Amino acid sequence: MAQHRGQAADYYDMDAQPPPPAQAHRGQQWQPQPQYNGNQQMPPPPSYDQNSQNQWGPQGEKPSFDQAFKVEKPKWNDLWAAGLFLVVCAGFVAVSGIAIQGYASTYSFNGGGIYGSSNSFGLSTNTIVLFAFCLLIALVFGYAYVAIARMFTKQFIWITGILNILWTLGTAIYMLYRHYWSGGIVFLLFGLFSAYCFWTWIPRIPFSVLMLQSAIDVSKTFGHVYLVSFLGGLLAAAFGAYFSVTLVAIYVKFEPGNNPACAAGGNCSSATVIGLIAFVTFAAYWITEWLKNTIHTTISGVYGAWFFAPKSPPKGATRGSAKRALTYSFGSICFGSLLVAIVQFLRQLCSVAQQSQANSGNAAAACAFCCLRCLLGILEWAVEFVNRYAFSYIALYGKPYIAAAKATWRLIKDRGIDALINECLIGPVLTMGATFVAFVCALMAYLYLIFTDPAYNSNGDFTPVVVAYAFLIGLQITHCFTVPLSSGIDTIFVAMAWDPEALIREHPELYQSMVKVYPHVQQAIHA
Secondary structure, rough: OOOHHHHHHHHHHOOOOOOOOOOOOOOOOOOOOOOOOOEEEEEEEEOOOOOOOOOOOHHHOOEEEHHHHOOOOOOOHHOOOOOOHHHHHHHHHHHHHHHHHHHOOOOOHHHOOOOOOOOOOOOOOOHHHHHHHHHHHHHHHHHHHHHHHHHHHHHHHHHEEEEEEEEHHHHHHHHHOOHHHHHHHHHHHHHHHHHHHHHHHHHHHHHHHHHHHHHHHHHHHHHHHHHHHHHHHHHHHHHHHHHHHHHHHHHHHHHHOOOOOOOOOOOOHHHHHHHHHHHHHHHHHHHHHHHHHHHHHHHHHHHHHHHHHHOOOOEOOOHHHHHHHHHOOHHHHHHHHHHHHHHHHHHHHHHHHHHHHHHOOOOOOOOOOHHHHHHHHHHHHHHHHHHHHHHHHHHHOOOOOHHHHHHHHHHHHHHHHHHHHHHHHHHHHHHHHHHHHHHHHHHHHHHHHHHOOOOOHHOOOHHHHHHHHHHHHHHHHHHHHHHHHHHHHHHHHHHHHHHHHHHHHOOOOHHHHHHHHOOHHHHOOOO
């Protein structure tokens, strides 16, 4: 089975004729097939011996994940991206070490908790406590959000949409009441846009609920899905804590003013602070995106094994998929994550600049940055959309990032699966849920600054920066918790595109349920 899948996968390698599979079913001989292009018919789907208990191996023995989804040489892909990623990680650690050393040497000056700091020039221990609260909120809400999805699957989409709208509008009203105009207007626009989106999504909720229920049913069989989710969330929170301390330490070490670190011979300047903050922010985006996509690729391998052989999946699917994501596909995941990190970093810059301009009363500049941020948001959505399905393909076939992205997109379009993807709301809903948690963190940060009134923020200059980073922490950590839910659905769509007949043959109940809630599926999977 795996060999035929590997053969079919190579039809989408545009540059070369696919090699014969390493092993073939007994009694079958591989014949070269014409290369696929847009003017020819789709290549035949993989064939399976449905009547044999021997389809995986001799005498019914299950193969490993690597044997079932064999990767053709060269196995190591996009090594340049892997090397660059490791260099950036090393740079982040170096900057962090220098900054934290400076913070430790002036610890008493910056205070030991919420109060008692003599720092009036930049972030202090007060801010570290704030970010610790953000991390705790993100962990609790992120885990609770996934638990709600498991327990109340049918109501999950409604709960997410309504809570997100109410919380966003409530936050906006409170900020406007406090005369924090820039933040209030941004949250108000987000709330109104979320309400409009949710209203237009209502007809598509039944199909989305079905797909989410199917993914959760599989996850109950493969318990490692939630273990991976939980470990990923903990790693994201641990890195969030590390990043928070680093962010504050950079201000403590290099911000000019009544700073004892500068008196000790430190290279203090606003330019140094801006440059280092920009670097660690970009590195944080890339690292968290890599973590999220590694989780996604690992879970995709599990769901792929279930889709093609639900009755007898390969052994060690979770372990094998994770091993591939951390070795052969490590560079490809770094590559795709880099593209998203660049866009996210630019959006973060626009967000801070927008709020700063609004605070200074420059409405025209604030509006321009808001428009630019929206355009970058659309670009981010497009890149993440491609990544989701490309990484599902990479999980099963181990292809380089560019080749996987091209092949997956053409496959989905030619099979008509894009219509089903557009009908499914799980991706947007999970993004909305992560945004909800991010809004909670942002509001908590705003209230914290008001009630603790740290000396460094006496005129409110640091409010946009702190609120923006609190939002970032909540968003990225929650995404790591929710990735396994969307990964299963993304992989089902990719597998359906690759072999539509496998859906009907191996999962007849799921197919009939899909036809019932969305009849167009009959035309889509036979396109």
